[in-house]
Amino acid sequence: MKEQLMKAMQHNQLVDLMYISQSGEITKRRVKLIKNFGDRFQAFCFTKHAKRTFITxxxxxxxxxxRKERVVI
Structure with missing residues (x-):
C-alpha cells in the first residue's frame, strides 16, 4: 500500500482511497498526496476541500x- 502511495506522489497523480477512520467509519476519498511522514501522509482531500493527515x-x-471527471452545469 505504501509503495502505491509513494508512486502516486512521485507522479503527482490523484488517487481514490478507501479509508477507515479512528472511529471505524469507512469513507471513499479522492486525494492528491503532498508529503509523507513515515506512518502518516498529508494530502489534499477533495471530499473535505482541505489538507488532511491520514494514517497509512x-x-x-x-x-x-x-481521468478527471467533468461536471456539466
Whole structure:
C-alpha cells in the first residue's frame, strides 16, 4: 500500500482511497498526496476541500484516477 502511495506522489497523480477512520467509519476519498511522514501522509482531500493527515495503516485500498471527471452545469 505504501509503495502505491509513494508512486502516486512521485507522479503527482490523484488517487481514490478507501479509508477507515479512528472511529471505524469507512469513507471513499479522492486525494492528491503532498508529503509523507513515515506512518502518516498529508494530502489534499477533495471530499473535505482541505489538507488532511491520514494514517497509512488505515488505508484499505488505493486506486489511481485515470481521468478527471467533468461536471456539466
Amino acid at each position: 495503516d488505515n488505508v484499505l485500498a488505493v486506486m489511481p484516477v485515470l
